[in-house]
Amino acid sequence: MDKIKTENTETEIxxxxxxxxxxxxxxxxxxxxxxxxxxxxxxxxxxxYRSKQLLFEAxxxxxxxxxxxxLNKVLNDDSDLFEKIRRFTENYVSFVIKHPYLPNFVxxxxxKNPEFVVKLRSEKNFPSIDKFxxxxxxxxxxxxxxxxEAEQLFINIISLNIFPFIGEPLLMALVNVDxxxxxxxxxxxxxxxxxxxxxxxxx
Amino acid sequence: MDKIKTENTETEIxxxxxxxxxxxxxxxxxxxxxxxxxxxxxxxxxxxYRSKQLLFEAxxxxxxxxxxxxLNKVLNDDSDLFEKIRRFTENYVSFVIKHPYLPNFVxxxxxKNPEFVVKLRSEKNFPSIDKFxxxxxxxxxxxxxxxxEAEQLFINIISLNIFPFIGEPLLMALVNVDxxxxxxxxxxxxxxxxxxxxxxxxx
DNA sequence: AAATTTGTTAACCAAATAGTTAAACCGTAT
DNA sequence: ATACGGTTTAACTATTTGGTTAACAAATTT
Numbered sequence: 001m002d003k004i005k006t007e008n009t010e011t012e013i014x015x016x017x018x019x020x021x022x023x024x025x026x027x028x029x030x031x032x033x034x035x036x037x038x039x040x041x042x043x044x045x046x047x048x049y050r051s052k053q054l055l056f057e058a059x060x061x062x063x064x065x066x067x068x069x070x071l072n073k074v075l076n077d078d079s080d081l082f083e084k085i086r087r088f089t090e091n092y093v094s095f096v097i098k099h100p101y102l103p104n105f106v107x108x109x110x111x112k113n114p115e116f117v118v119k120l121r122s123e124k125n126f127p128s129i130d131k132f133x134x135x136x137x138x139x140x141x142x143x144x145x146x147x148x149e150a151e152q153l154f155i156n157i158i159s160l161n162i163f164p165f166i167g168e169p170l171l172m173a174l175v176n177v178d179x180x181x182x183x184x185x186x187x188x189x190x191x192x193x194x195x196x197x198x199x200x201x202x203x
Numbered sequence: 204m205d206k207i208k209t210e211n212t213e214t215e216i217x218x219x220x221x222x223x224x225x226x227x228x229x230x231x232x233x234x235x236x237x238x239x240x241x242x243x244x245x246x247x248x249x250x251x252y253r254s255k256q257l258l259f260e261a262x263x264x265x266x267x268x269x270x271x272x273x274l275n276k277v278l279n280d281d282s283d284l285f286e287k288i289r290r291f292t293e294n295y296v297s298f299v300i301k302h303p304y305l306p307n308f309v310x311x312x313x314x315k316n317p318e319f320v321v322k323l324r325s326e327k328n329f330p331s332i333d334k335f336x337x338x339x340x341x342x343x344x345x346x347x348x349x350x351x352e353a354e355q356l357f358i359n360i361i362s363l364n365i366f367p368f369i370g371e372p373l374l375m376a377l378v379n380v381d382x383x384x385x386x387x388x389x390x391x392x393x394x395x396x397x398x399x400x401x402x403x404x405x406x
Numbered sequence: 407a408a409a410t411t412t413g414t415t416a417a418c419c420a421a422a423t424a425g426t427t428a429a430a431c432c433g434t435a436t
Numbered sequence: 437a438t439a440c441g442g443t444t445t446a447a448c449t450a451t452t453t454g455g456t457t458a459a460c461a462a463a464t465t466t
Contacts, residue, residue, distance in 0.1 A: 163362035
């Protein structure tokens with residue numbers, strides 16, 4: 001059946017495009033390079049995706065679709081707050097190892113295209129902070145954690161987990177270690193970060 | 204004296220280049236756009252800076268020269284640890300308001316050009332973590348803070364301060380607030396972040 | 407004030423790059 | 437076999453873009 005072959009080529013292109021776009025960004029990516037990586041003629045890119053812009057949007061959407069569930073692990077999950085922070089921190093490292101350039105790619109392109117946010121927000125499955133806010137105010141009421149705004153806590157959790165990857169080259173230089181040692185530091189963070197956060201908020 | 208005029212044109216170009224490069228990155232920036240912003244002919248860019256690459260490097264160097272002292276406020280400063288954390292957090296927001304795209308620019312271009320790190324490291328005034336390490340181990344010995352690796356604490360401080368700006372469009376969408384409210388959140392962080400960190404490590 | 411050096415511009419060039427076209431290919435149904 | 441559909445390619449086009457050139461302008465030196 002030709003459908004199988006079509007799907008193969010199409011996903012082949014998408015996979016190649018993911019690699020190139022995530023590594024070099026929209027502006028730095030070259031259609032020819034994507035075609036080469038997918039081992040097809042450049043015209044095929046346009047046959048399947050019409051334009052660079054549309055191919056890029058397909059990649060971006062796919063990237064965000066992968067990232068959203070990670071964020072939802074903090075925002076929408078019924079488990080106990082501390083347990084949740086521990087699990088998210090633990091999981092996030094593994095996620096980034098599987099998709100090293102993805103979070104940075106999403107953040108960068110959002111910075112360069114703030115109007116994308118509008119599109120994303122309108123789609124279903126866009127993570128919402130509402131549940132998390134309730135959980136935090138409950139935990140405060142029950143005397144489990146010190147008073148803190150849910151927004152601030154959320155930003156702290158995300159910052160502590162995402163930035164060490166985005167800022168890797170800078171942090172590696174500042175901390176003055178090589179790639180191997182830096183990876184060890186990141187591995188340590190799997191547990192360290194959660195304890196750092198919990199230490200700060202628990203009563 | 205023509206020197207004055209030359210300096211004006213040269214810095215005019217550099218300022219325009221800073222704006223464009225920091226906003227769009229090396230790959231996304233256009234020499235013509237820089238020339239337009241500097242209100243000069245495109246050939247003048249090459250007269251003063253030879254190539255896009257060299258102009259970019261001048262901008263990058265200048266950006267890092269501005270960023271380094273900020274980092275040194277955490278790493279090399281004799282003041283009391285808690286006071287230092289409080290002051291850095293307070294100052295950093297003001298710094299980023301003055302140079303909104305600078306930290307992200309530096310980090311992005313380092314990600315795309317990891318070999319830049321080598322050049323930066325070899326220059327004097329590159330921030331070193333040594334003093335900070337001593338300060339932390341002293342504080343632990345003296346029972347002021349709980350045991351923590353200096354590297355981890357440093358990464359935490361930097362992450363909590365820098366990421367909220369780099370991830371602004373994403374965080375704004377996730378936290379579900381408009382620009383104005385997000386700015387208020389950032390202003391709150393001037394004090395909140397320091398207390399969050401100190402809470403976590405103090406005994 | 408003539409000559410020389412420095413600063414600036416318009417016009418141009420070559421390479422890179424996104425996108426198009428028309429023909430070839432290839433499996434499937436007639 | 438052959439006509440037909442979707443798939444793939446080589447060759448091409450138009451535009452963008454970094455960079456150059458040669459002439460002009462303005463200041464500096466002699």
